[in-house]
Amino acid sequence: MSAPALDRPAAGSPGPAVDPAALQQQFEATIAADHRIEPRDWMPEGYRKTLVRQIAQHAHSEIIGMQPEGDWLLAAPSLRRKAVLLAKVQDEAGHGMYLYSAAETLGADRADLTDKLIERRQKYSSIFNYPTLTYADVGVIGWLVDGAAICNQVPLCRSSYGPYARAMIRICKEESFHQRQGYELLMTMMRGTDEQRAMVQDAVDRWWWPSLMMFGPPDDESPNSAQSMAWGIKRHGNDELRQRFVDMTVPQAKVLGVTLPDPDLTLDEATGRWRFGAIDWSELQRVISGDGPCNAERIARRRAARDDNAWVTEAATAYAAKHA
Numbered sequence: 001m002s003a004p005a006l007d008r009p010a011a012g013s014p015g016p017a018v019d020p021a022a023l024q025q026q027f028e029a030t031i032a033a034d035h036r037i038e039p040r041d042w043m044p045e046g047y048r049k050t051l052v053r054q055i056a057q058h059a060h061s062e063i064i065g066m067q068p069e070g071d072w073l074l075a076a077p078s079l080r081r082k083a084v085l086l087a088k089v090q091d092e093a094g095h096g097m098y099l100y101s102a103a104e105t106l107g108a109d110r111a112d113l114t115d116k117l118i119e120r121r122q123k124y125s126s127i128f129n130y131p132t133l134t135y136a137d138v139g140v141i142g143w144l145v146d147g148a149a150i151c152n153q154v155p156l157c158r159s160s161y162g163p164y165a166r167a168m169i170r171i172c173k174e175e176s177f178h179q180r181q182g183y184e185l186l187m188t189m190m191r192g193t194d195e196q197r198a199m200v201q202d203a204v205d206r207w208w209w210p211s212l213m214m215f216g217p218p219d220d221e222s223p224n225s226a227q228s229m230a231w232g233i234k235r236h237g238n239d240e241l242r243q244r245f246v247d248m249t250v251p252q253a254k255v256l257g258v259t260l261p262d263p264d265l266t267l268d269e270a271t272g273r274w275r276f277g278a279i280d281w282s283e284l285q286r287v288i289s290g291d292g293p294c295n296a297e298r299i300a301r302r303r304a305a306r307d308d309n310a311w312v313t314e315a316a317t318a319y320a321a322k323h324a
């Protein structure tokens with residue numbers, strides 16, 4: 001499937017001769033009216049490319065994100081915890097699939113996107129390059145990482161591209177369950193032994209700052225943000241979303257009884273918002289550019305999954321051809 005081209009007639013138009021300026025105008029009017037752009041509609045090439053990049057990165061993050069928690073499936077402390085974790089990790093696989101499907105509506109090829117991920121030509125969320133050292137990390141990922149994902153993703157339910165927005169509605173419902181299961185696990189541990197409480201605090205200490213980095217660099221250093229907002233792909237800047245996450249999380253930390261590892265965290269009485277300390281952006285840069293604690297391991301495992309399972313695709317393709 002090729003990308004919609006300028007000379008292709010817009011949906012419902014009578015003939016092939018359509019004025020490019022009129023197509024552009026129609027696109028802009030759709031965005032301005034807060035209506036959705038659908039796969040059949042004409043769209044500027046930059047809009048299509050930005051969406052493919054963002055949706056692919058999002059899909060890759062869901063799939064790579066199965067690994068840090070998947071590591072604990074065989075070491076879950078009870079049958080109940082195992083069932084919950086299994087359901088969560090399977091949800092993340094489903095999120096990846098919805099999102100690859102959304103990218104396909106823009107003319108992208110799923111296998112090609114996977115190759116780009118494995119060859120490091122497309123990125124995924126920096127957060128999944130950190131290791132999960134204890135079972136408390138499973139809880140903290142649910143609480144903080146899925147919590148940050150919810151802040152990021154709820155506004156995407158109103159994204160201007162229809163298939164992406166609709167995928168996000170389903171995904172966000174499941175992310176809420178992910179956050180709750182994480183918080184419930186941590187609450188249980190905090191009511192347990194001193195050793196368990198120490199495990200939770202240690203996990204919070206390690207995941208707090210990387211969770212804040214999930215929102216990306218500050219707005220003035222985020223080159224694509226302004227255009228994405230103008231196109232209605234993104235609805236809020238990175239800094240606003242990060243602030244919402246902090247405001248939502250600080251009271252939850254209090255109820256849980258953990259200390260967030262930031263001595264500068266103070267309530268701004270005038271605005272009701274929590275001020276937080278400086279983020280180490282060099283760490284984010286390092287992890288994004290491939291030098292985080294687990295980047296090589298994550299990609300190696302994804303590569304092995306693609307290569308080891310290639311025979312399934314081959315067999316299914318041969319079977320389909322035989323019955324065509």
Ligand SMILES: [Fe+2]
Pocket residue numbers: 062091092095171175
């Ligand atoms: Fe997800």
Ligand SMILES: [Fe+2]
Pocket residue numbers: 092146149174175178
């Ligand atoms: Fe999730």
